[in-house]
Each structure stands twice: as C-alpha cells, then as structure tokens.
Amino acid sequence: xxxxxxxxxxxxxxxxxxxxxxxxxxxxxxxxxxxxxxxxxxxxxxxxxxxxxxxxxxxxxxxxxxxxxxxxxxxxxxxxxxxxxxxxxxxxxxxxxxxxxxxxxxxxxxxxxxxxxxxxxxxxxxxxxxxxxxxxxxxxxxxxxxxxxxxxxxxxxxxxxxxxxxxxxxxxxxxxxxxxxxxxxxxxxxxxxxxxxxxxxxxxxxxxxxxxxxxxxxxxxxxxxxxxxxxxxxxxxxxxxxxxxxxxxxxxxxxxxxxxxxxxxxxxxxxxxxxxxxxxxxxxxxxxxxxxxxxxxxxxxxxxxxxxxxxxxxxxxxxxxxxxxxxxxxxxxxxxxxxxxxxxxxxxxxxxxxxxxxxxxxxx
Amino acid sequence: xxxxxxxxxxxxxxxxxxxxxxxxxxxxxxxxxxxxxxxxxxxxxxxxxxxxxxxxxxxxxxxxxxxxxxxxxxxxxxxxxxxxxxxxxxxxxxxxxxxxxxxxxxxxxxxxxxxxxxxxxxxxxxxxxxxxxxxxxxxxxxxxxxxxxxxxxxxxxxxxxxxxxxxxxxxxxxxxxxxxxxxxxxxxxxxxxxxxxxxxxxxxxxxxxxxxxxxxxxxxxxxxxxxxxxxxxxxxxxxxxxxxxxxxxxxxxxxxxxxxxxxxxxxxxxxxxxxxxxxxxxxxxxxxxxxxxxxxxxxxxxxxxxxxxxxxxxxxxxxxxxxxxxxxxxxxxxxxxxxxxxxxxxxxxxxxxxxxxxxxxxxxxxxxxxxxxxxxxxxxxxxxxxxxxxxxxxxxxxxxxxxxxxxxxxxxxxxxxxxxxxxxxxxxxxxxxxxxxxxxxxxxxxxxxxxxxxxxxxxxxxxxxxxxxxxxxxxxxxxxxxxxxxxxxxxxxxxxxxxxxxxxxxxxxxxxxxxxxxxxxxxxxxxxxxxxxxxxxxxxxxxxxxxxxxxxxxxxxxxxxxxxxxxxxxxxxxxxxxxxxxxxxxxxxxxxxxxxxxxxxxxxxxxxxx
Numbered sequence: 001x002x003x004x005x006x007x008x009x010x011x012x013x014x015x016x017x018x019x020x021x022x023x024x025x026x027x028x029x030x031x032x033x034x035x036x037x038x039x040x041x042x043x044x045x046x047x048x049x050x051x052x053x054x055x056x057x058x059x060x061x062x063x064x065x066x067x068x069x070x071x072x073x074x075x076x077x078x079x080x081x082x083x084x085x086x087x088x089x090x091x092x093x094x095x096x097x098x099x100x101x102x103x104x105x106x107x108x109x110x111x112x113x114x115x116x117x118x119x120x121x122x123x124x125x126x127x128x129x130x131x132x133x134x135x136x137x138x139x140x141x142x143x144x145x146x147x148x149x150x151x152x153x154x155x156x157x158x159x160x161x162x163x164x165x166x167x168x169x170x171x172x173x174x175x176x177x178x179x180x181x182x183x184x185x186x187x188x189x190x191x192x193x194x195x196x197x198x199x200x201x202x203x204x205x206x207x208x209x210x211x212x213x214x215x216x217x218x219x220x221x222x223x224x225x226x227x228x229x230x231x232x233x234x235x236x237x238x239x240x241x242x243x244x245x246x247x248x249x250x251x252x253x254x255x256x257x258x259x260x261x262x263x264x265x266x267x268x269x270x271x272x273x274x275x276x277x278x279x280x281x282x283x284x285x286x287x288x289x290x291x292x293x294x295x296x297x298x299x300x301x302x303x304x305x306x307x308x309x310x311x312x313x314x315x316x317x318x319x320x321x322x323x324x325x326x327x328x329x330x331x332x333x334x335x336x337x338x339x340x341x342x343x344x345x346x347x348x349x350x351x352x353x354x355x356x357x358x359x360x361x362x363x364x
Numbered sequence: 365x366x367x368x369x370x371x372x373x374x375x376x377x378x379x380x381x382x383x384x385x386x387x388x389x390x391x392x393x394x395x396x397x398x399x400x401x402x403x404x405x406x407x408x409x410x411x412x413x414x415x416x417x418x419x420x421x422x423x424x425x426x427x428x429x430x431x432x433x434x435x436x437x438x439x440x441x442x443x444x445x446x447x448x449x450x451x452x453x454x455x456x457x458x459x460x461x462x463x464x465x466x467x468x469x470x471x472x473x474x475x476x477x478x479x480x481x482x483x484x485x486x487x488x489x490x491x492x493x494x495x496x497x498x499x500x501x502x503x504x505x506x507x508x509x510x511x512x513x514x515x516x517x518x519x520x521x522x523x524x525x526x527x528x529x530x531x532x533x534x535x536x537x538x539x540x541x542x543x544x545x546x547x548x549x550x551x552x553x554x555x556x557x558x559x560x561x562x563x564x565x566x567x568x569x570x571x572x573x574x575x576x577x578x579x580x581x582x583x584x585x586x587x588x589x590x591x592x593x594x595x596x597x598x599x600x601x602x603x604x605x606x607x608x609x610x611x612x613x614x615x616x617x618x619x620x621x622x623x624x625x626x627x628x629x630x631x632x633x634x635x636x637x638x639x640x641x642x643x644x645x646x647x648x649x650x651x652x653x654x655x656x657x658x659x660x661x662x663x664x665x666x667x668x669x670x671x672x673x674x675x676x677x678x679x680x681x682x683x684x685x686x687x688x689x690x691x692x693x694x695x696x697x698x699x700x701x702x703x704x705x706x707x708x709x710x711x712x713x714x715x716x717x718x719x720x721x722x723x724x725x726x727x728x729x730x731x732x733x734x735x736x737x738x739x740x741x742x743x744x745x746x747x748x749x750x751x752x753x754x755x756x757x758x759x760x761x762x763x764x765x766x767x768x769x770x771x772x773x774x775x776x777x778x779x780x781x782x783x784x785x786x787x788x789x790x791x792x793x794x795x796x797x798x799x800x801x802x803x804x805x806x807x808x809x810x811x812x813x814x815x816x817x818x819x820x821x822x823x824x825x826x827x828x829x830x831x832x833x834x835x836x837x838x839x840x841x842x843x844x845x846x847x848x849x850x851x852x853x854x855x856x857x858x859x860x861x862x863x864x865x866x867x868x869x870x871x872x873x874x875x876x877x878x879x880x881x882x883x884x885x886x887x888x889x890x891x892x893x894x895x896x897x898x899x900x901x902x903x904x905x906x907x908x909x910x911x912x913x914x915x916x917x918x919x920x921x922x923x924x925x926x927x928x929x930x931x932x933x934x935x936x937x938x939x940x941x942x943x944x945x946x947x948x949x950x951x952x953x954x955x956x957x958x959x960x961x962x963x964x965x966x967x968x969x970x971x972x973x974x
Contacts, residue, residue, distance in 0.1 A: 077797035081836065086796070087812055088427050089819035091508045095836035097500050101555065129419050131558055140578055196609055204613040211614040212605050217581040313606045315579035323417060 051353070058349045065341040069334045070115050076328055080104070080128050083327050102128055102330075115334065124335030129327060134335035137320065142302075144214055145309070145316035148232060149301045152239035157294055159240065160247025167248065168255035168286075169278060180252070183245035195238040195311035202234060209234050212313040235312040239305055250293055255286040288359050292351050299347030302340050408925040409599040410898065412912075413611040413620040417579060417604075422559040423541035424495075424502040429913055430602070432505075437584060437600075437917050438567035439541030442471055442489065442524075447904040447918040450712060450815050452536040456484065456568070457524070466531030466859050467514075471524040476591045478544045480566045486518035491545040493526070501555035506540045508819070531857045533864050537816035539915075542568070570595050570921040579604055596924050612892075615640065621897040624912035626890035627767075628698030639896040644700055645903065645910030646711040647886035649812045651769070653760075654841035655680050657880045659802025662829045668802020673754050678739040680879035683758075684725050685732035686779040689884050696771040701887040707872040708817050709886045711905055714861070715817045717869035719876055732783035741784070749784035757786040758805035761798055764791035769808045772884070800834065802842065809840055815915050817868055818856060824875065825849050843880045889913075899926045 081098045099105050103114070118125055124134035163183070167176040186194075203211040210216070210231050219227045258264065259282065267277045306318035317336065324332035356363045416430040423435045444455040457471035473486045493516045495502045496509070503510070514527040526535070547566050551557045559565060564574040564585065570592065571584040584600040603620055605611045611623045612630050616637060626634070626642075635642050656670030657680075673679045689703035704710055705725070706718040719725070741749040741756060749756045762773045770791050777787040787806070798804040813820050822828065826849055828838035851871045858864040875881050889910045893901075902922040903909035911919035 077794040079796060079800060082796050082800070084427065089508050089814070090838075091511055092836050092838060093511070094503065094507050097507075098504070099836070101501075101504075130417075131420055131425055131555065192607075196607075196613075199610060199613045204617040207617060211617050211619055212607075212610045213603065214580060217575075217577065217583055217601055217603065310606045311610055313604050313610065315604070319579070319606060 050356070054349055054352045058345050061345050062342060065345070066116070066119055066338055069337045069341075070112055072337070073328050073330055073333050074108075076325075078328050080327050080329065084129065119338065124338070125331035127324070127332045128329045129323070129332070130329075134331050137332070138317065138335065138339060141315060141317045141320055144314055145318065146301065147228075148235055148309070148314055148316060149239065149305055151232070152236050152243070152305075153294075153297055153301060155236065156240040156244035157247050157297075160244035161251045161290060163244075164248040164251025165255060165278070165283065165286075168252045168259065171252070171256060171259075176252075179248070183248045186241045187243070187245035189242060190307075191238055191242045191305065192307040192311045194241060195235065195308055198234045198238060199311070212311075214313075214315055235308055235314055238308055238312075246293065247290065250290050251286065254289045255282060258282045258286050284358075288355075291355065291358065295347045295351030295354070296344070299344035302343040407598040408596075408928070409601055410597040410622070410920065410923055410925075411601045411603050411620045412920075413605045413614060413623045414582075414602045415604065415606045415608070415611070418560075418576070418582070420558045420560075421565065421573065421576065422554070422557055423505065423543060424554050425504050425558070427505050433913055434573060434582065434584075434602075435541040436569065436914075437571040437920060438565060438569040438573050439543065440568040441540060441542065442538055443536050444917075445815050445904070445915040447902050447909075447914070447916060448906040450714070450905055450915070456489070456542055460536070462535075462859060466857070467528045469526045469528070469535045471526075473522050473524055474591065475522065476568070477589060478566050478568055479564065479572050479587055479589075480544075480547075482544065482546055482566075483521075484542075484544075484568055485521040486524040487521065488545045489524045489542045490516045490518040491549065492540065492543045495548075495554075496540070499554055501553065504555070509534075509538050509540050531859065533856055533859055533861075534816050534818045537814070537818070539814075544568075570917050571600055590921075592921070595921050596928070597920075600920055615892060615894065618894060618897075620894075622891065622893040622911070624889070624891040624910075626892060628700045628890070631700060631890040631892070632698065634892045639894055640892050641895045643891045643893070643903070643911060645889040645891065646905070646908050647701065647709055647889050648711065648910070648913070649810055649889075650707065650709055650883045650886055651772075651810045652808070652881060652883040654807050654809055654843075655683065655880055655882065656802065656805050656807075657842055659842045660829060660844065661833065662826065662831050667833050668804075670802060671754070671758055671805045673741075673751075673756055674758070674805060676739070677879065678735055679741070679756065681725060682732040682735040682783060683780065683785060684879050684882055685728050685735070686783050686785065687776055687882070687884070688727040688779060690727075692772045692775060692884055693887070695775065696768045697887050700890060701885055703885040705876055705883050705885075707875050707881070707883055708820070708868070709813055711886075711909070712813065712815060712817070713905075714865050715868045717872040719873070723873075723876075725876070725879070727779075729779055729782040732785075736784060743784045747781070747784060748786045755786070756784065758788065760787045760789045760806040761795055761804050762789060762791045762808045763795055764793050766808070768887070773808065799840070811840070821852055821855070821868065821871055824881065825852055841881045843875070843878070845874065845878060848874050896926055899924045 080102060081095050081104065085095060085098065096105075103111055115125070122135070126133055127137060130137060160183075163179050167179050170176055199211050203209045212231075214231050215224055215227045216231075261282075264277055264281055267281045268274075272280070302317060306322055308314070309316045309318040310322070321333065321336045321340075323329070324336065414430055416428055418426075418431055418434075419428045420426045420431060421434065423439060426432055426435060440456040442455060442457040443452050445451065446453045454474075456474055456476075458474045460469060460471045462469055471486075471489070473484065473489060476484050478484055493510055493513065496507060497503070497513055497516070512529050512532050514529050516527075517525045519525060528535075544566050560576055563576065564572045567573070567587075570587055570590045572587050573582065574585045575581075575583040581604060582602040584602075586595040586598065586600075588594045603614075605614055605620065608625065608627070608630070611620065612626070612634065614620045615623045615634070631642050631644070634640050655674050656668070658666055658670055658672070658675045659668035660666050674683075689705070693699065693701035693703045702710060704718055706716055708715045708717065710716045710718070736749050736756070739751075741751045743749050744755075760773055760777070762769045764770065770789075773787070773789045773791075777789050780787045792798070795804075795807050795809070799807060811820055823838045823840055824843045824845075825838075826844040826846065829842065829844060830837035830839075848871055851867055851874065855864050855867040855871065858867060876883075889912070891910060891912055893911070900923070901911050901920075902918040903911055904914040904916060904918055
C-alpha cells in the first residue's frame with residue numbers, strides 16, 4: 001500500500017473534512033483515519049486507473065488518426081501538381097518545380113517522417129493551393145464555423161430536449177405525435193435542399209433575409225453584429241431543423257424508460273406535484289444518454305456542416321475541407337483531418353470523464 | 365379540471381409557442397439587419413458573384429481564374445487585346461519594334477504612374493521579367509513566358525529591350541502583370557509572399573484592390589488616374605457565393621449584379637425574370653474526347669492498357685463518324701453552343717479553322733459500318749464488331765461532375781451501337797489519374813483557349829509526352845506526329861501574323877484528320893446581369909462576346925451604372941421595402957399577442973391542476 005505523501009499540496013476533499021472532524025490524539029480515531037485513508041487511497045487508485053485507461057484510449061486513437069491521415073489522402077487518386085496546373089500554360093520545368101516545392105519528389109518514407117515531425121510541433125505545413133500555413137487558414141475559419149454550428153447545437157439541443165420531455169410526459173397525445181412526426185420528417189430532409197428552399201422563399205422571394213454570406217462587405221462595429229445575426233438566421237434554421245430530431249427522440253425514449261419506474265410512483269405517492277416528479281426525479285436520470293450525445297456533437301462542431309456552409313456560402317471550415325479534397329491539397333486535408341478527429345476524441349474523453357460525476361452507477 | 369380532458373393541449377401550445385419564439389428571434393434579426401443595409405446606397409457598386417477562392421494575390425504565384433482576372437484589373441500588361449477584334453493593342457507598351465533576326469524586341473514604355481504616385485518606368489518591367497527568370501518561386505505562375513528569354517534590359521526609363529534565344533511569335537501576348545519594383549524588391553521569399561497584408565495594393569490597372577476578406581469578398585476601387593480613363597462605378601465587389609443556384613437567387617434578389625457560369629437550365633429560367641439580361645456568349649472553351657492512340661513515353665516505350673483497336677486510324681475515323689455533334693449541343697447543352705470540329709474556337713476568327721466539303725468527317729453511322737466492314741471488323745453474335753480476337757468495345761470515362769458530358773456520352777453510346785461499336789460509359793471523379801497511367805480508351809476533356817493559340821497547340825507536341833511513367837508531361841492525348849511538330853516550330857518562328865495563322869490552320873487540319881483529339885464544339889458561356897444596375901458593358905469579342913473572364917479589363921472598366929444622373933431612382937425601392945417592413949411589424953405584433961395568450965392559458969391550466 002502506498003501512502004499519500006504527507007506534504008500533498010492538494011489533499012483530497014474527504015481527507016480535509018476527516019482531519020477537521022476527527023478528534024485528534026485518541027488511538028481509535030487514528031486507526032479509523034488510517035482505515036479511511038486506505039479506502040480513499042483505493043478509490044483514488046481506481047479513479048486513476050479509470051482516468052489512465054480513458055487517456056490511453058484517447059492517445060491511441062489520436063496516434064492512429066495521425067498515421068491514417070497521411071496515407072488515407074495519398075490513396076485518393078489525384079496528382080496535386082496536375083490538378084493545380086490544369087488548363088494553364090505551364091512548362092514541364094514549372095511542373096517539376098512545383099513537385100519539388102511540395103516535397104512530392106521525395107520518397108514516401110521521407111515525406112512521412114517530415115509530416116510526423118511537423119505534427120509533433122503542431123505544424124501541419126503549408127497549403128499547396130494557398131501558400132499559407134494550414135493552421136492560420138484553420139484559425140481564420142474557425143470563428144464562423146463555431147458561431148454557426150455552435151449556435152445550432154445549442155438551439156437544437158434545447159429545442160429537441162424540451163420537446164422530447166413534453167412528448168414523453170404526454171406520450172401518445174396529438175402534440176407528441178405531431179412533434180415526433182414533424183421532427184422525423186425534417187430529419188430526413190436533405191439540408192442543402194431545405195436551405196435552398198428557404199433561400200427561394202425567404203431571401204429572394206420575400207426579401208426578408210440575405211441569400212447568403214456572413215456579412216455585408218464594408219459594414220463595421222455594432223452594425224456588423226446585427227448584420228451577421230441577420231445573415232445567420234436562414235443557415236441556423238436549416239441546421240436546427242435537420243438535427244433537432246435526434247435530441248427529441250433520445251430524450252423522449254430515455255424519459256419513457258424512466259416513466260414506469262417505481263421511484264416515480266413513490267414520488268407521486270409522497271404527494272409531489274406532477275412537475276416536481278418530472279423535474280426532480282425523472283429528468284435527471286433520463287438526461288444521461290443525452291449528455292453523451294451532446295458531447296459527441298460538440299466534437300463534431302468543428303467539422304461544421306459542409307453542405308449548409310456551401311449553400312449559404314458561410315465562410316467556415318467545411319468548405320475548406322471540400323476545397324482541399326478536390327486537389328488533393330495534402331497538408332490542408334491532413335491537418336484538417338487530424339484537427340477534426342482530435343476534437344471528437346477530446347470531447348469523447350470529456351464525456352467519459354464527466355459521466356461518472358453525474359451517474360454514480362458507472363463510477364469506478 | 366376541464367383541461368384534463370385535453371391532454372394534448374399543453375403540448376400543442378408548447379409546439380406553437382416554440383415556433384413563435386423562433387419566428388420572433390428571426391424577425392428581430394431581420395429588423396436588425398435591415399438597418400445595416402442602408403449605408404451603402406449612395407455609392408454605385410457593381411457586385412459580381414464568385415465562388416473560386418483566392419490562391420494568392422501575388423501575380424508571381426496566382427494561377428486561378430479569379431486571381432489572374434484580378435491581376436488583369438489591377439496591373440497593366442505590356443499589351444492588351446482589342447475588345448472587338450481580339451487583336452493585340454498597346455497597353456503599358458505604347459509601341460514596339462523587332463530586329464531583323466527576330467531576336468531582339470524593343471518596347472516603348474508609357475509615361476504613367478503607379479497608384480501610389482510613383483512613375484512607371486522600363487526598369488519596373490525589366491525587374492519583373494528578370495526576377496521571373498532568376499527566381500524559381502517568382503516563375504511559378506508565368507515562367508513559361510520567359511522560358512525563351514536570353515536577357516532583359518532597360519537602357520533608359522522609357523525603353524525595355526528583350527533578347528531571345530530563338531525567334532518567337534508570342535512576344536505581343538506576354539500576359540504578365542508588370543509589378544512596381546519599389547514595392548516588391550524588398551520581398552525576401554516570393555514563394556511565401558501573397559501580397560495580401562497591405563491595402564490598397566499598389567498597381568497600375570483601372571481598378572485598385574482595396575480590401576480582401578478571405579472567402580467573403582474582394583473590394584476594388586477605381587484608379588482615378590488610369591491613362592485609358594477611370595472606371596464609372598464607385599466600387600467593384602467580388603462577393604463569394606459558393607453554390608451556383610444560390611448565386612442565381614442572389615441575382616434575383618438584387619444582392620449581386622452579375623453571375624457567370626450558368627447552366628443551360630438556369631439561363632433558360634432567368635430569361636423570363638424581370639430586370640435581368642441573359643448573355644449567351646460564344647465560348648472560349650472547346651469540349652472534346654480523346655481516343656487513346658497507345659500511350660507512349662518520349663522514347664517510344666508503350667505503357668498503359670488502351671484497346672489496341674484504337675491505334676488503327678480506320679477504327680478511329682469510324683468511331684468519330686458515329687458522333688452527332690449537332691445533337692449533342694441541341695440536347696445536352698440545351699441549344700446553347702456551337703457544333704464544330706475545329707480545335708481553336710470560332711470566336712478567334714484569325715486562327716479558327718473548320719473542315720469544309722469532303723474534308724468533313726461527319727455523322728454517318730452507315731458509313732462508319734462500311735469503313736469497319738471494309739477493314740475486316742465483322743459483327744459477332746452480340747452485335748459488336750471484332751477482328752482477330754480484338755473487340756470494338758471501349759471504356760469511355762467521363763467527368764462525373766459534368767452533367768453535359770455525361771449526357772453526351774450516353775447519346776454517343778447509342779449511336780456507336782448502330783455501327784457495331786460498344787462504348788462502356790463510366791463517369792469518374794478523377795479522369796487525370798487514368799490519363800497519367802494510360803489506362804483508358806476514351807476520355808472527355810475540355811480546354812479554355814487564349815487569344816494566342818501557341819500553348820494549346822503546344823500540348824500536342826511529341827515533347828509533351830512524359831519522359832517516364834508518372835513524370836510530368838503536357839500532353840492531354842498522347843498525340844505525337846512529327847509533321848505536326850514541324851508546323852508548330854514554323855508557326856512559333858513566323859512573325860508575320862497572316863502567315864502564322866495559315867500554319868496554325870494547317871496544324872488544326874492535321875489534328876482533325878488524325879482523330880485522336882476529337883473536338884465536339886464550343887458551349888456558350890452563359891452569364892446574366894441586372895439591367896437595372898448596369899446600363900452597358902463592353903463584351904469581348906463584340907458582338908457575341910462575354911463579360912466575365914475577358915482577355916483584358918474591358919467589361920468592368922467600361923460598365924456604366926443605370927441612371928447616374930437620376931437621383932430619384934433610389935426612392936421607389938426604399939418605400940416598397942418600408943411597406944414590407946411595416947407589414948412585417950403588424951404580423952409580428954399579432955404573433956406576440958398570440959404567444960402571450962397561449963402562455964397565459966397554459967398558466968391557468970397548470971393552476972387548475974393544483
């Protein structure tokens with residue numbers, strides 16, 4: 001058994017409380033303290049093991065992604081030099097010079113090693129097409145994507161969860177059937193099609209909203225905030241409409257699972273109000289599966305919404321990835337792939353770590 | 365308690381109030397946005413919808429259509445192309461002379477200024493060409509133009525002298541932006557310099573690039589001192605709209621004034637729209653197929669797995685005779701295009717050639733059958749001709765992202781079947797990889813042709829073949845004919861334009877006869893603009909020409925706003941949108957009242973239950 005170091009800078013919370021509560025100087029108390037320390041220690045070790053396992057899993061996934069990323073995009077047919085020079089009056093010397101500049105003339109292993117060394121320094125190289133560091137291009141477009149997809153995640157989660165709770169509580173009612181039906185219909189609508197319909201009706205038809213883009217060129221200051229909000233409505237509505245169904249359905253079914261439980265009957269028998277039974281007892285338990293869903297979706301936020309970003313010309317990451325793939329612009333797609341995957345892995349890890357905090361049953 | 369009898373009531377209210385809250389949020393944003401729009405009203409802005417991203421604003425690196433066009437607008441070249449005829453006319457070079465041997469070219473540089481007020485001298489031009497000759501990175505985009513340069517000098521501020529290694533006819537088609545030496549010579553590494561940090565960008569063209577928001581917009585302002593005269597609009601904005609259908613909607617909404625690259629269906633739909641003019645310009649681009657004549661390296665080593673039957677000229681001619689070019693343009697291109705077998709598009713009158721009379725290898729499936737029959741290709745039980753174990757069954761790989769190509773290929777498959785030829789149409793995302801490896805029989809292709817035909821002719825030289833498999837090459841069809849190469853060299857050295865044009869026509873005739881590079885014709889370039897914003901613009905060529913991607917800056921330089929003098933024109937638009945906003949406010953008030961009502965009823969119901 002390993003002892004906690006006496007000079008532990010951040011003592012365990014229980015330990016602090018124990019020290020304060022336990023009357024010092026009596027032998028029995030000292031034994032009890034040691035005993036408790038032992039149990040704490042045991043729990044700590046289990047916690048550490050849980051944490052370590054999750055961290056290791058994430059690290060292994062990340063390494064696999066980094067390796068895959070390099071080879072995956074080299075399997076796709078396509079010669080960046082040919083694609084980039086197609087239709088241009090170039091000489092063979094210019095083509096050779098480009099291949100040299102991109103490092104494509106070097107053996108595969110050498111390219112791989114320099115890619116790995118770069119990734120370790122968080123340097124994904126320079127985009128073939130844009131002569132700029134991949135990271136700075138990602139930085140430029142991160143904001144618009146986070147804004148749009150983040151907002152849509154928040155709105156669709158809130159809307160979906162809320163409607164899901166209502167639906168489950170009054171399951172089988174007209175409202176439930178209508179809500180679920182509408183959500184499922186929208187879920188199966190292609191987002192680019194819905195986006196285009198919204199543009200035709202509300203932008204070019206009624207003229208209420210701009211057809212596309214994120215802002216009007218030349219607008220600054222607070223006007224710009226309003227202008228961006230104005231531009232964001234249609235893409236946001238599109239994104240929310242096609243995804244909120246998943247929150248609704250998960251929430252609805254997990255709440256339905258809880259509804260027959262004995263503890264709810266007990267709660268009702270105690271004379272609690274219906275809303276209290278719902279809020280205090282049923283909901284917390286039903287929220288668990290949704291938490292995982294939300295965190296996984298946060299991870300996918302970076303990936304953006306390629307189709308919606310394209311239909312609405314939203315200057316985000318999704319379009320960048322698409323443009324990179326068509327060349328293929330190897331440093332760009334490699335970098336984006338690693339960054340996207342890392343975000344998903346990280347959010348999965350976070351949800352794994354948070355889960356035990358909200359659900360005692362999975363505590364190690 | 366009465367509400368208990370209606371368990372769905374509260375849920376339904378929830379749905380409705382949820383929807384209303386969303387509507388209200390949208391409406392708030394809508395009103396917020398309408399304020400932001402107003403401030404750009406008094407300026408005359410010409411907004412062009414674009415989708416291609418900027419690769420680099422450095423003319424040394426820029427190779428894309430959008431950035432080479434920006435280079436055209438913001439930097440003068442030595443020469444330009446007449447908007448009406450396409451002939452070379454003076455630009456930064458006022459005049460030029462050639463030595464007897466054709467090896468020395470002397471240009472007289474115009475006395476004018478950079479947009480920062482510094483004078484433009486021959487030294488700027490010398491420095492630009494010299495840097496491209498000496499620095500590999502600076503040669504990235506336009507190195508081909510200086511490949512044959514021996515040296516460049518500027519004996520005085522108004523004289524530029526270029527010495528060549530061998531005579532070349534393209535010295536009046538040097539499409540290279542001349543850069544201000546005083547701004548550029550301090551740049552260290554040209555491969556890392558994108559010219560996008562300091563605005564406005566110092567140039568010499570009719571427009572000045574004054575702002576750039578990545579993937580959102582590029583804003584240009586007029587060069588008031590431009591020697592040919594200042595542009596008439598106050599602002600030229602290239603606005604990013606990625607999706608082609610969304611571009612059309614933005615045009616209808618008046619958010620942009622010009623869209624290009626329309627599909628035939630979009631053009632047809634826009635023809636009936638109010639205040640929109642559709643322009644069907646003669647195409648710069650040809651559409652074609654290439655028949656694999658047996659992929660070879662420069663040293664003659666064969667590679668790939670092309671069907672050997674296509675190495676027989678009779679089979680190639682028979683196959684070409686099953687193509688109804690007229691039907692392709694009528695059906696697949698909706699009538700927007702010209703069927704023509706000539707390699708250089710008909711808009712370039714000086715160099716265009718097309719077959720006449722007996723020389724035409726026209727659509728005639730019966731004749732195709734006879735040709736094959738005569739050469740010993742006989743039909744088998746499956747209706748496909750064969751000879752000595754080789755079947756006339758060809759893979760036909762088509763660009764999957766081009767619906768017109770795919771449709772034309774399907775049509776060709778039907779015609780070929782009549783002559784006993786089997787075409788297996790297979791759309792693919794990457795045609796280039798098949799070309800690299802020589803693992804194809806028939807491919808679709810298409811090229812944009814410049815006013816000077818040198819480059820597009822050059823790709824079919826034997827020296828355009830790869831030196832090794834996987835190595836770089838220029839060829840698009842593995843065409844190699846020593847006769848053609850001789851003609852190519854002759855046209856490049858011929859400084860007399862009419863004589864050179866004659867040789868260029870002979871080359872096209874040779875290509876046509878060999879049936880390796882089979883041109884279908886030229887699809888129209890379809891564009892549309894708001895006729896309530898743009899009163900007039902200069903097309904190229906005139907008449908029947910295009911506005912977008914011209915060889916020159918004519919369209920955006922000459923564009924004239926509607927009603928420059930008529931100040932009252934803006935009013936009507938304002939009042940009608942005001943009316944709409946007013947109507948919207950009434951509707952919103954009603955909606956808000958509805959929400960409040962429903963929420964209150966909900967509250968009562970909840971109280972009742974307790």
